[in-house]
Amino acid sequence: MTSRADDDPAAGHARTLLRTATRYSGSRCAALCLVSIAATGAGLLLPAALGRALDLLLAHAPATRWVLCCAGLVLLLGLLDAVQTVLTGTVDARTTAWLRRRLTGHVLGAGPRAADRFGSGDLVARLVGNAAEAGTTPAARAALVAALAGPVGGVVALGLIDWWLAAVFLAGAPVLALLLRAVSRDTSESASRYQRAQGRIAAALAEAVEGVRTVRAAGTEDRETARVLRPLPDLSRAGHRMWRVQGRAAARAVAVAPLLQLAVVAVAGVLLTRGRFSVGEVLASSRYAVLATGVGVLVGRLAGLARARAAARRLGEVEAEPTTAFGARRLPDGPGRLELRGVTARRGGRTVLDGVDLDVPGGTTLAVVGRSGSGKSLLAALAGRLADPDAGDVLLDGVPLRELPHDDLRGAVGYAFARPALLGGTIGQALGLGLPSPSPGRIREAARTALADDFVRRLPDGYDTAVADAPRSGGEAQRLGLARAFAHGGRLLILDDALSSLDTVTERHITDALFGDGPGTTRLLVAHRGATAACADAVAWLDGGRVRAVGRHEELWRLAEYRAVFGEGAGPADTGDSDVPPVSDTRGGNGEGHDGMSGRIRPAAAAGDGTAP
Numbered sequence: 001m002t003s004r005a006d007d008d009p010a011a012g013h014a015r016t017l018l019r020t021a022t023r024y025s026g027s028r029c030a031a032l033c034l035v036s037i038a039a040t041g042a043g044l045l046l047p048a049a050l051g052r053a054l055d056l057l058l059a060h061a062p063a064t065r066w067v068l069c070c071a072g073l074v075l076l077l078g079l080l081d082a083v084q085t086v087l088t089g090t091v092d093a094r095t096t097a098w099l100r101r102r103l104t105g106h107v108l109g110a111g112p113r114a115a116d117r118f119g120s121g122d123l124v125a126r127l128v129g130n131a132a133e134a135g136t137t138p139a140a141r142a143a144l145v146a147a148l149a150g151p152v153g154g155v156v157a158l159g160l161i162d163w164w165l166a167a168v169f170l171a172g173a174p175v176l177a178l179l180l181r182a183v184s185r186d187t188s189e190s191a192s193r194y195q196r197a198q199g200r201i202a203a204a205l206a207e208a209v210e211g212v213r214t215v216r217a218a219g220t221e222d223r224e225t226a227r228v229l230r231p232l233p234d235l236s237r238a239g240h241r242m243w244r245v246q247g248r249a250a251a252r253a254v255a256v257a258p259l260l261q262l263a264v265v266a267v268a269g270v271l272l273t274r275g276r277f278s279v280g281e282v283l284a285s286s287r288y289a290v291l292a293t294g295v296g297v298l299v300g301r302l303a304g305l306a307r308a309r310a311a312a313r314r315l316g317e318v319e320a321e322p323t324t325a326f327g328a329r330r331l332p333d334g335p336g337r338l339e340l341r342g343v344t345a346r347r348g349g350r351t352v353l354d355g356v357d358l359d360v361p362g363g364t365t366l367a368v369v370g371r372s373g374s375g376k377s378l379l380a381a382l383a384g385r386l387a388d389p390d391a392g393d394v395l396l397d398g399v400p401l402r403e404l405p406h407d408d409l410r411g412a413v414g415y416a417f418a419r420p421a422l423l424g425g426t427i428g429q430a431l432g433l434g435l436p437s438p439s440p441g442r443i444r445e446a447a448r449t450a451l452a453d454d455f456v457r458r459l460p461d462g463y464d465t466a467v468a469d470a471p472r473s474g475g476e477a478q479r480l481g482l483a484r485a486f487a488h489g490g491r492l493l494i495l496d497d498a499l500s501s502l503d504t505v506t507e508r509h510i511t512d513a514l515f516g517d518g519p520g521t522t523r524l525l526v527a528h529r530g531a532t533a534a535c536a537d538a539v540a541w542l543d544g545g546r547v548r549a550v551g552r553h554e555e556l557w558r559l560a561e562y563r564a565v566f567g568e569g570a571g572p573a574d575t576g577d578s579d580v581p582p583v584s585d586t587r588g589g590n591g592e593g594h595d596g597m598s599g600r601i602r603p604a605a606a607a608g609d610g611t612a613p
């Protein structure tokens, strides 16, 4: 038998999230519940005290005690209301903060997958807007319990005065119950649609802001505005429906409740004429009838709770996205040997990498080349476990990356990207990101290697300049990204197109420094330029999801199709033979390495299709 959580994982996650969040604000929630119920109790006592005081006053009997009692209850109600307001605010704030912390950690733990699935704008809408709405759930539940206690207490009080009064009320109660059920269901549905439309607007807005230069260049501001706001009619329909549901419920309540109150007062009047009731009891009955039919408050509370739960469900969808699990196997000492064994990765329903095998000995540099979309960045992401393959394994010094603990893995692998995101308050902090104790000396040394030190020192506050106040070109940003990767260190350095915006002289300087830094680091380099590939010990040429060949750049350069990857036509070096040597041919005569690189970088036996194209 499957549970509801199995049927709808997002709803299951939403329930767990709300349960844990409620526990987090547990004592305040309990206090809020008690205060709300106490306020309802005081509200229930007031009519009885009022009735009693009125009877005594009409009978010219001493009524001071009861009048004081009424005044005390009114004061207490005011006080409890104030405490309730403060507690509701703090519970909402704490729960929202907890949800945002939890979801932010989860999104970052899930990696690029969450951003790919939801889009950054929608994620922001969920973590900011929906978290705030979902954060009201514990307080809304407490308020609902108290709001329910009012009508229930009212009916009980009517029954205590005379069972006829309760019977008259209960005869009409099913209509009210149906009304409330419809409010809860319809509001929940409309709130989900409303929040989804909000998310779509946020996602489109984030895209438009990111691409604002393209939009300006194309002169399509109006069209883009229309695209961003396309979900508005949907949003408006859902919003109107929400108000209609509440309005209709309130109108029905207005029609039904006074009828029930009138019926109760009529019965109380009959009992008064028969001498069974005093005037005070008639007053109390009419007040309790109003309390018992207090559906207006309930409608508001139920609608609020339905909106909060719809928002929590959207958070549950994010929470359902699995995070990366890490192992406990320690990384042994080693040179940084990287192995890909039968690595297959699918994206967008397409197999981008299909059973790739590579073996990169420690301390060597492998350049990965291939046409645009051939899977170079994906391979780089798999090599440092920014993503997991759908099949096969990636190993560092003999240990599958999946089995490594988070800190061992991140400490061992450094990354630089084509468009590095600089995170941190100052440039110095951004360069030391991820280091347990970033020393200024280490950061400066790394910046010098990346040829970034000069322009950083020219900034108003040098390394202490706020990232937001440090204008930088694409090449300067890349040099900062490289500096961060160099400062990070580690036995494996992955440069995913991280040199593409550098001028050729700067690139030459950096590659010289990079490849001359001794045998301590293994490097995987996504390269678009022949000059970059030429610096590497070997090149892995990706084509059609496979490693077409591995060899030194100058060796592969003899092949016209290889040259075509770099946009070069057939030249004097062209042998006229378009056949790619099988992988085994590229290894050289000893069957291990290639062209003097024996045993250094080689595809595993099955790597590459090994056939002529």
Ligand SMILES: Nc1ncnc2c1ncn2[C@@H]1O[C@H](COP(=O)(O)OP(=O)(O)OP(=O)(O)O)[C@@H](O)[C@H]1O
Binding pocket: 116, 347, 348, 352, 370, 371, 372, 373, 374, 375, 376, 377, 378, 379
């Ligand atoms: N999240 C994703 N969803 C769908 N397809 C994806 C996703 N990520 C990558 N792809 C596809 O996988 C293929 C390989 O992408 P990748 O970025 O690795 O190529 P690349 O060789 O680095 O290209 P380039 O040289 O243009 O940077 C591309 O066709 C790309 O569209």
